[in-house]
Amino acid sequence: AHIVTLPGDGVGPEVTAAAVAVLQAVAEHYDHQFTFEEHLIGGCAIDASGEPLPAASLEACKKADAVLLGAVGGPKWSDPNAKVRPEQGLLALRAALGVYANLRPLQVHPALANLSPLKNEKLKDVDVLFVRELTGGAYFGAKTRTADAATDECRYTEAEIERVVRRAFALARERRHHLTSVDKANVLETSRLWRNVVQRIAPEYRDVKVEHQLVDSMAMLLLTQPGRYDVVVTENLFGDILTDEAAALAGSLGLLPSASLGDGKRGLYEPIHGSAPDIAGQGVANPTGAMLSAAMLLRHSLGLEEEAQCVEAAVSHVLAHGPRTRDVGGQGNTAAVRDAVLMAVE
Amino acid sequence: AHIVTLPGDGVGPEVTAAAVAVLQAVAEHYDHQFTFEEHLIGGCAIDASGEPLPAASLEACKKADAVLLGAVGGPKWSDPNAKVRPEQGLLALRAALGVYANLRPLQVHPALANLSPLKNEKLKDVDVLFVRELTGGAYFGAKTRTADAATDECRYTEAEIERVVRRAFALARERRHHLTSVDKANVLETSRLWRNVVQRIAPEYRDVKVEHQLVDSMAMLLLTQPGRYDVVVTENLFGDILTDEAAALAGSLGLLPSASLGDGKRGLYEPIHGSAPDIAGQGVANPTGAMLSAAMLLRHSLGLEEEAQCVEAAVSHVLAHGPRTRDVGGQGNTAAVRDAVLMAVE
Ligand SMILES: CC(C)[C@H](C(=O)O)[C@@H](O)C(=O)O
Numbered sequence A, B: 001a002h003i004v005t006l007p008g009d010g011v012g013p014e015v016t017a018a019a020v021a022v023l024q025a026v027a028e029h030y031d032h033q034f035t036f037e038e039h040l041i042g043g044c045a046i047d048a049s050g051e052p053l054p055a056a057s058l059e060a061c062k063k064a065d066a067v068l069l070g071a072v073g074g075p076k077w078s079d080p081n082a083k084v085r086p087e088q089g090l091l092a093l094r095a096a097l098g099v100y101a102n103l104r105p106l107q108v109h110p111a112l113a114n115l116s117p118l119k120n121e122k123l124k125d126v127d128v129l130f131v132r133e134l135t136g137g138a139y140f141g142a143k144t145r146t147a148d149a150a151t152d153e154c155r156y157t158e159a160e161i162e163r164v165v166r167r168a169f170a171l172a173r174e175r176r177h178h179l180t181s182v183d184k185a186n187v188l189e190t191s192r193l194w195r196n197v198v199q200r201i202a203p204e205y206r207d208v209k210v211e212h213q214l215v216d217s218m219a220m221l222l223l224t225q226p227g228r229y230d231v232v233v234t235e236n237l238f239g240d241i242l243t244d245e246a247a248a249l250a251g252s253l254g255l256l257p258s259a260s261l262g263d264g265k266r267g268l269y270e271p272i273h274g275s276a277p278d279i280a281g282q283g284v285a286n287p288t289g290a291m292l293s294a295a296m297l298l299r300h301s302l303g304l305e306e307e308a309q310c311v312e313a314a315v316s317h318v319l320a321h322g323p324r325t326r327d328v329g330g331q332g333n334t335a336a337v338r339d340a341v342l343m344a345v346e
């Protein structure tokens, strides 16, 4: 299998290197051939070429079996009025690869429950899979700006909603058969269309229990009843907000992975944390989210379920027994965590 | 002073009656003359007249010194495809009254900290005032719907942003001199305009420390560092989501008030909870949010600060010593809580 890596900015390179090391250990242990090819994206790409997603990066990603990304952005490129911004590279890549379904699993490791802002009894049974629509909505709609006004259009077609909702139904079938669809149907037209599509499709998945929640209620329910949810599907911007909120429950953003999938097997994998400029270059970033993203890559793009579970078990073992990075209460650095996971994989 | 009440649907009438009783007790105790006039809004108005905001209701509100609202909506009127929906009445009222600044204070009563999903040590010093823009954004933008697509436009003018941001700065001056502006400037054009306006105005308020956060980060920070925030200002939809999330911290939605203000003294006051159809008509709803909304009415529309504090102290006393309603771990009904607060006011 051929994997393109896009380390990006800030801690991106550090955590991506750790994830690549894990994939190499898996290849060796299970006797696979993985080839890696590194490319630029984000702020470092702007510095090198003036573009946040150079053509060479995009072409390589299109030819790859999977793409492993670190993070983009940082204070150096954070003027919101700049013509070219690192985030544009990430958004353009998501669109170009057609990865419309962003999977963000949330579980709370028992050994880390004390780090969560939520009371421990609330965290019991928390096991949610968010499915965020990733290539539509206000992120990609028409924008205007005049001297004294601005607009963003949120647009969804039935087809865009249907494909991501079907993916969520299919995932719910593999899990606890419960799907929560989140919208703001009491106010937004796109949400009313969204709800209509979910209601129209639901009879085809009679074994899945469907529930609708308004996004404001859901922001509350994630805190008061987090153990109630199985698969949660929602549009791009709501998904952005709700998954970050949910991530706080895990105790550290550094822990969580994501997979962005389209219709084929090719996917884009990235930890949900950002470029963390405050600790970049110090070798102390938590590589867990990136390593678990590599596990998702093994599962979804390469069809290697056993290998994926091996990585997940290794990471879980290290979270329980250490070493740990600072963000999860330890004193270990990135390399120490990486080496411990490599040991557990072998 | 002349006060229009709009009890609305579900538990709205029950909690509004309790809030009116508190205002009457204040009038008696401090020797004020308050007159009350009740009108329809929401589902009950649709049933009575076919319209969620009948002209008579709106005219009365425009002539009043203040408007006290209960809640709108319920399963009977919840088909998102219906032509006429209860929420439209509320949105039309907010727009017609020009109440662009929605103030939602969040404090966690020490006696109720055990009810919060957050760990107690996180709740120390939580005292946030959200200022949500209430008459713009995707709530009021152009919408389209065709057979297979839908759009919502989020639109903001500089003037719309400036007036609510100035209100937030002014409120920060009366508090801890810290303002957090929340946007999604890395993706949305309206957010870039928002951030520009905040940056342009900030030098006029040199005594206020300004911080910008992206909405996804803020959804997380509200859980990991809730004690860090003072005044938080944001656009309509982000405010809707973040304030419901924050409300979960208090332990029950039933506790929290809101005030919606425009340029004059007239305001619209409502508890942040909804119509709670599951417990409507049983006399067990928590009247605290409505009573604290009445306190905000005394403060902001009638200029009666001492009276407002008297109500707040009475409510706080009852929360500490009981009786309490079920949602906050008690067995008292609405009337018992109301009577205890009335006793404490007198
Ligand atoms: C970097 C930013 C554009 C991105 C988003 O909003 O999608 C990030 O927050 C994410 O969630 O992946």
Ligand SMILES: CC(C)[C@H](C(=O)O)[C@@H](O)C(=O)O
Pocket: A186, A187, A216, B087, B090, B240
């Ligand atoms: C009822 C609904 C339209 C309303 C809103 O979204 O503004 C409510 O959620 C609120 O926060 O007051």
